[in-house]
Amino acid sequence: MAKHRVLLIGATGETGGDILSGLVEDGSFDISLLIRPSSTNTPKAKALEAHGFPFVVSDLTEPVDQLVTKIKGIDTIISAIRSQEALSEIILVEAAAKAGTKRFLPCDFGPVCPPGGIMAVRDTKEIVHNAILVAKLPYTFVDIGFWHQFSFPPVPSGKLDYAILFPGTNVIYGDGNAEGILTDKRDLGRFVARIIKDERTINKKVVAIADALTQNQIWEIVERLSGEKMNRTYVSADEVVSQLARAKEAAVASGNEKVNLEVIAGSYNWSRYVRADNSPENAKYLGYLDSRELYPDFRPIGFEEFMREALQGKAKKLYADGKVEKLYNDGKR
Amino acid sequence: MAKHRVLLIGATGETGGDILSGLVEDGSFDISLLIRPSSTNTPKAKALEAHGFPFVVSDLTEPVDQLVTKIKGIDTIISAIRSQEALSEIILVEAAAKAGTKRFLPCDFGPVCPPGGIMAVRDTKEIVHNAILVAKLPYTFVDIGFWHQFSFPPVPSGKLDYAILFPGTNVIYGDGNAEGILTDKRDLGRFVARIIKDERTINKKVVAIADALTQNQIWEIVERLSGEKMNRTYVSADEVVSQLARAKEAAVASGNEKVNLEVIAGSYNWSRYVRADNSPENAKYLGYLDSRELYPDFRPIGFEEFMREALQGKAKKLYADGKVEKLYNDGKR
Numbered sequence: 001m002a003k004h005r006v007l008l009i010g011a012t013g014e015t016g017g018d019i020l021s022g023l024v025e026d027g028s029f030d031i032s033l034l035i036r037p038s039s040t041n042t043p044k045a046k047a048l049e050a051h052g053f054p055f056v057v058s059d060l061t062e063p064v065d066q067l068v069t070k071i072k073g074i075d076t077i078i079s080a081i082r083s084q085e086a087l088s089e090i091i092l093v094e095a096a097a098k099a100g101t102k103r104f105l106p107c108d109f110g111p112v113c114p115p116g117g118i119m120a121v122r123d124t125k126e127i128v129h130n131a132i133l134v135a136k137l138p139y140t141f142v143d144i145g146f147w148h149q150f151s152f153p154p155v156p157s158g159k160l161d162y163a164i165l166f167p168g169t170n171v172i173y174g175d176g177n178a179e180g181i182l183t184d185k186r187d188l189g190r191f192v193a194r195i196i197k198d199e200r201t202i203n204k205k206v207v208a209i210a211d212a213l214t215q216n217q218i219w220e221i222v223e224r225l226s227g228e229k230m231n232r233t234y235v236s237a238d239e240v241v242s243q244l245a246r247a248k249e250a251a252v253a254s255g256n257e258k259v260n261l262e263v264i265a266g267s268y269n270w271s272r273y274v275r276a277d278n279s280p281e282n283a284k285y286l287g288y289l290d291s292r293e294l295y296p297d298f299r300p301i302g303f304e305e306f307m308r309e310a311l312q313g314k315a316k317k318l319y320a321d322g323k324v325e326k327l328y329n330d331g332k333r
Numbered sequence: 334m335a336k337h338r339v340l341l342i343g344a345t346g347e348t349g350g351d352i353l354s355g356l357v358e359d360g361s362f363d364i365s366l367l368i369r370p371s372s373t374n375t376p377k378a379k380a381l382e383a384h385g386f387p388f389v390v391s392d393l394t395e396p397v398d399q400l401v402t403k404i405k406g407i408d409t410i411i412s413a414i415r416s417q418e419a420l421s422e423i424i425l426v427e428a429a430a431k432a433g434t435k436r437f438l439p440c441d442f443g444p445v446c447p448p449g450g451i452m453a454v455r456d457t458k459e460i461v462h463n464a465i466l467v468a469k470l471p472y473t474f475v476d477i478g479f480w481h482q483f484s485f486p487p488v489p490s491g492k493l494d495y496a497i498l499f500p501g502t503n504v505i506y507g508d509g510n511a512e513g514i515l516t517d518k519r520d521l522g523r524f525v526a527r528i529i530k531d532e533r534t535i536n537k538k539v540v541a542i543a544d545a546l547t548q549n550q551i552w553e554i555v556e557r558l559s560g561e562k563m564n565r566t567y568v569s570a571d572e573v574v575s576q577l578a579r580a581k582e583a584a585v586a587s588g589n590e591k592v593n594l595e596v597i598a599g600s601y602n603w604s605r606y607v608r609a610d611n612s613p614e615n616a617k618y619l620g621y622l623d624s625r626e627l628y629p630d631f632r633p634i635g636f637e638e639f640m641r642e643a644l645q646g647k648a649k650k651l652y653a654d655g656k657v658e659k660l661y662n663d664g665k666r
Contacts, residue, residue: 114463114466114467115463115466116460116463116464116466116467117463117467118467127449130447130448130449130450131449133447133448133449133619134447134449134450134451136615136618138618203618203620204620282469285469285471285536286466287536287537287620
């Protein structure tokens with residue numbers, strides 16, 4: 001039997017790389033990678049080529065019919081495109097509908113949150129979702145909560161600092177009791193491999209869940225595993241709301257509204273810790289299928305397991321090329 | 334046991350009136366009506382008051398907390414607000430969330446169609462849907478396809494002309510084979526009564542279906558029941574698309590973009606007959622529960638039954654106050 005043919009967009013990124021690993025590990029897929037013409041000669045792309053992955057080269061601005069011929073015969077398209085480029089998925093949606101692609105996973109892979117003005121990045125994703133529905137393209141929308149890798153505080157000894165990308169994980173927002181969905185980023189592809197082979201998930205939203213923890217629970221876990229007495233600095237819910245309002249005002253004033261990391265961080269904090277949008281309960285309300293019910297036999301990497309590794313110095317710093325940090329620091333200036 | 338308390342918005346309109354009838358017929362509801370201050374003394378409102386329905390008087394522009402006190406204790410809110418006023422539902426959504434309303438039905442009650450630029454009225458409804466999701470308010474979104482009452486052609490003898498509201502039902506669009514969901518408007522409230530007592534429909538989309546018929550099938554039915562030889566004038570799919578494009582251009586040119594009935598009619602034709610958005614298959618794709626599966630014992634009024642009545646002169650002309658026709662004729666000028 002012919003293998004399930006997958007086209008992956010964004011394999012050189014954090015999310016795409018994890019998805020690729022999981023699909024390869026699964027072994028049941030013929031994987032092609034969509035690469036932009038400007039990226040075919042980058043070291044990352046060269047490394048992927050050396051592994052034997054065929055490239056579909058497109059900048060996603062070509063005529064739809066031309067793109068259709070390139071993706072003909074693909075069963076499943078998975079997009080892990082950079083969030084700033086999410087809207088360029090739309091041409092791929094149109095091409096996929098014409099090419100008869102059997103399932104399309106747009107670049108979701110984020111926290112659970114409804115559209116409607118809470119997080120700009122989520123609203124952009126909704127435009128892509130709607131384009132999929134208009135095209136009547138079979139889909140699965142997959143969210144994964146927050147990565148363990150983004151969701152732990154520093155410890156007083158400093159031994160976790162090496163693995164912390166953003167500041168702001170050192171405080172507890174609101175009362176610290178908002179439950180949030182967590183997954184280990186290394187499990188992304190394992191979840192995706194299961195989801196795209198599963199007819200139950202066609203035309204559905206799925207949320208991958210390893211753990212659902214509050215910040216207070218996370219602090220207790222880190223305290224217990226590290227043996228260190230943790231600081232507990234609280235930022236009230238009201239302060240989260242006004243921080244966000246101030247960040248939005250500043251963004252408007254500075255003209256730097258488009259990718260403003262203060263606004264993004266503020267929106268995330270509001271959604272995650274004050275509104276508790278990213279809870280299993282809210283995911284259920286929003287109609288998501290729960291990976292724990294779909295795949296009871298799959299044991300994802302738990303938060304504690306990740307923390308043990310991180311405390312042993314084995315966690316990997318994300319976005320190691322420093323681009324995201326640069327963006328963040330530029331945004332603060 | 335206390336009765337299920339319902340607040341209905343728009344009871345003096347076509348959709349709201351049908352919903353009210355069905356709820357009354359069911360008998361298990363305590364029904365209040367939301368009436369605008371400017372409408373409390375209209376003959377229609379007076380008639381409803383005489384029937385003993387308590388009024389909640391609000392223009393939906395008051396402070397949310399004030400509205401909360403008015404709707405406290407209501408179990409289910411059903412909005413059949415005029416489509417031009419759909420966005421004023423949002424304050425009601427916020428109030429309902431604060432008041433602990435157990436279920437909210439916004440003013441959907443239309444054809445199945447995804448958001449994303451196909452029909453402006455649908456996209457406006459999506460803004461309300463998103464406000465509901467942001468408020469984490471329990472909901473049911475109910476669509477009903479098109480009314481039988483809007484979905485039949487005139488016969489050569491002219492004996493159906495009395496019941497036809499809009500021109501344009503005399504032609505077959507595309508190849509006439511797009512399947513479309515139909516319900517009798519008199520069944521609206523019967524469907525709604527069942528849906529709001531049904532825990533399976535909480536936080537779900539439901540489509541009420543009496544029949545799913547193509548225009549060719551409708552022509553055959555009318556021919557058979559009337560005994561008249563029907564005209565068959567076809568407007569090609571391409572022509573539907575260009576009619577819509579022309580209507581949009583004309584609307585922009587005239588500055589009359591907001592409620593432009595040519596654009597609305599063109600969008601409906603495109604969605605209904607060319608895209609076949611309003612088919613049971615598409616409803617399933619979009620995640621709707623199907624009333625035929627939910628309520629197999631309920632026998633809605635079928636299209637044939639309606640047509641027999643209409644041919645006997647027993648159909649009622651809709652929007653008898655002439656407002657919609659006036660709007661339509663004004664729009665054409």
